[in-house]
Amino acid sequence: MxxxxxxxxxxxxxxxxxxxxxxxxxxxxxxxxxxxxxxxxxxxxxxxxxxxxxxxxxxxxxxxxxxxxxxxxxxxxxxxxxxxxxxxxxxxxxxxxxxxxxxxxxxxxxxxxxxxxxxxxxxxxxxxxxxxxxxxxxxxxxxxxxxxVDSEHSAIAQSLRSGASSEVRKLVVTASGGPFRGRPRAELRDVTPAQALRHPNFAMGRVVTTNSATLVNKGLEVIEAHLLFDLPFSAIDVVVHPQQMIHSMVEFVDGSTIAQAGPPRMLVPIALGLSWPDRLPDVDVGIDWTQAASWEFLPLDDDAFPAVRLARQVGEAGGTHPAVYNAANEVCVDAFHDGTIGFLDIVDTVAAVVEAHATTGAGDAGSVEGVLEADAWARARAAEILKSV
Known part of the structure; x- marks a missing residue:
């Protein structure tokens, strides 16, 4: 026990x-x-x-x-x-x-x-x-x-059981695309907080659901995958898969791809987090393969949703840049739901804070206090920028 x-x-x-x-x-x-x-x-x-x-x-x-x-x-x-x-x-x-x-x-x-x-x-x-x-x-x-426990990273961890780490070519992280998938940037300017909270597949809290709408959540997951699995950002792809039946994939050097599939729910990743490396019986209902279904895979629209591209930049920069990215976003999500900024202002403001941090270099990634100093700086800088939005 x-x-x-x-x-x-x-x-x-x-x-x-x-x-x-x-x-x-x-x-x-x-x-x-x-x-x-x-x-x-x-x-x-x-x-x-x-x-x-x-x-x-x-x-x-x-x-x-x-x-x-x-x-x-x-x-x-x-x-x-x-x-x-x-x-x-x-x-x-x-x-x-x-x-x-x-x-x-x-x-x-x-x-x-x-x-x-x-x-x-x-x-x-x-x-x-x-x-x-x-x-x-x-x-x-x-x-x-x-x-x-994130479904994407749990899927990668499960798929990695199929080969040695030296045999991995790349990771493929799937994304639902959120409630605004397929919309051009111009159509996102006036979306409301209520619309942003209508995730197509998962029921989550306000911050995570909003992050899924902006794709900041996917940006955080790319950085997380880099840290968890020790692969360079160039070996981590993102593909939009609206049905979210495939939670993520691993491509191996021989050209084969191993995908972990299941209903778009969190029960299996949570159960594996508790019991790893063992599986518990009857955690969830499997896919009904007797029913006809179509699964789509689409490229990510970096123009409409630049959060993933920005996350790659801060991940490559390292240090306290990821802490700044995350902290600024948390401030902006609150401001969006308070009605003081628009949807597009979230990631635009995060990008501005990240750019400012590149010159100030606030905080030190070598200590908790240094990371929290960068976090606090980013929150203050984001709040300052939002006053002029």
Whole structure:
């Protein structure tokens, strides 16, 4: 039986992980849950159902209300931790598996804490690897300690079982194209936040769904693939596959391509993150091959969606450039949903912040403090630029 700590338990990844764990009680024991604090009632019910020992919540004022809800849910004697470092505290307590389903760069310290404790890190928080880069890779203590939970990177990890690393020619990361696939740039100027949140296949949180509409999410995934699988950016392609039945592919030197296929859901990647390298039975329903279907593959439109091209640039530049890219985008996504900027302003502003960073070089990629300094600089610079938009 593996002990598990779930970070972001009330979000999309966390709730699906609990579903997987609930169907495999003989395989997993949940030690701790962590959440931001937006749904304390759900967090309390999860703690009671899973009989956890510790619950952590980022909201420093949530303690009394959470304690009451835990008592009402019949959770028993549960340790309650609050504050911005609460998730880092439980991540570093040495569970066999830490599933990091936090959204945003705030997941960096918990990622580093889990690695330092020699836990297997089931990584759904791509931002921590993207912004932490060399820091996160240096913290890895053993081969296979990071298991990717993003469906694309899980698909690549599964496909890589078909050959040796020396036999890999390139990775092919698939993208749905988002809700605005096929539209020229001019037609994107007036799209609304509500339209941007209508992802064609997945139900995700506001930031990730918006990132999928701008393709910033795919840009982050290209950087993540480079860091996870040690391949140059020139060996990482992106192809638009609207149906998202193929989650990603690996092309080998002999010309063969291995693709991992399945319904456009996250259950299998999450289950593999918890059980890797083993597979759990009946995690999801397979593809019905008796039904006629057509799968499309289209080139990425870099003019309408320049986020991936920009991500390649910041990835090649290295250092704190990826942290700046991510931080500026988080500020712009909030501004877009607040109604203060347009859809196209998101990536345009990120590009302007990245360009400014090329001359200032804020932060130092060699320390957490340096990375967070670059993160803070980028947020301030983005906010300054947005005042004139």
């Amino acid at each position: 593996r002990s598990v700590t779930l970070l972001g338990s009330t979000g999309s990844i966390g709730t699906q992980a609990i579903d997987v764990i609930g169907r495999n009680p003989e395989r997993f024991r949940v030690d701790a849950l962590s959440a931001g604090g937006s749904d304390l009632r759900l967090l309390a019910s999860q703690a009671a159902m899973l009989h956890v020992r510790t619950v952590a919540v980022a909201d420093p004022a949530a303690g009394p209300a959470l304690t009451t809800l835990l008592r009402e849910a019949g959770a028993g004697d549960v340790e309650v931790l609050t504050g911005p470092e609460a998730a880092t505290e439980v991540a570093g307590r040495g569970s066999d598996v830490v599933l990091n389903g936090i959204t945003g760069s705030v997941g960096l310290r918990p990622t580093l804490a889990a690695l330092a404790a020699d836990s297997t890190l089931a990584l759904a928080n791509k931002e921590s690897l993207v912004v932490g880069g060399a820091l996160v890779k240096a913290a890895v203590r053993r081969e296979g300690q990071i298991v990717p």
